[in-house]
Amino acid sequence: MNRVGILCATPRELQPFLPELRDRQVEEYAMHAFHTGSMEGLPVVAVCSGCGKINAAVTAQALIDRWQTDAVIFSGIAGGMTEETCIFNTVVCTASSFHDTNNDIYTDFPVMPEPVFYADERLLAIARSAAARMTHPVHYGPATTGDIFTGHYPADALCIDMETAAAAHACYLNRVPFIAIRSISDNREDGGQEAINRNYDQAARMSACFTREMLREIKKQAL
Helix, strand or coil: CCCEEEEECCHHHHHHHHHHCEEEEEEEECCEEEEEEEECCEEEEEEECCCCHHHHHHHHHHHHHHHCCCEEEEEEEEEECCCCCCCCCEEEEEEEEECCCCHHHHHCCCCCCCCCEECCHHHHHHHHHHHCCCCCCEEEEEEEECCCCCCCCCCCCCEEECCHHHHHHHHHHHCCCEEEEEEEEECCCCCCHHHHHHHHHHHHHHHHHHHHHHHHHHHHHHC
């Protein structure tokens, strides 16, 4: 891969990557700071999009257009939706969809077979290899995305966030491989903003650690 894009929603999710980014340079574009350099031997551009679907989609498009990224990995936190997604577990998002919009519109034009955005198969295989070296539980399953909490979520969703499906949508339209890595900051047992604040930084670090392991695997497979 010529360059990997690392997309995060917030500065706290992006921060664990910055000390690891060698020869880092920063370029302002579309009111965002894009950090370029190398990480784990690969050219990387890392950016914080801001929260929400529009921010994520716009920033993913910028990664593709201006930095010509060959793949985009989303790294960040999420809320756990099932009993198995415990605090600080990591979810490799195999697919994503929106829970706060009419998904039928996405099968009109451009044509999609269904209103679901699937993780790239190669990146998913790389994530499975990386997971084998992790010391904490890693789960595989769908994420659900929305700007608001509706209370109506896909029954199979393992985690909930505000960006994954939007970034995946932008990558889908550009035929750029995408995957999201989400570590759990809160769930049904330990929920609410207080739990998110308390667990935020550690969950962000765990997601970043997993993502860096994926970069190592990408580099290894390229040799």
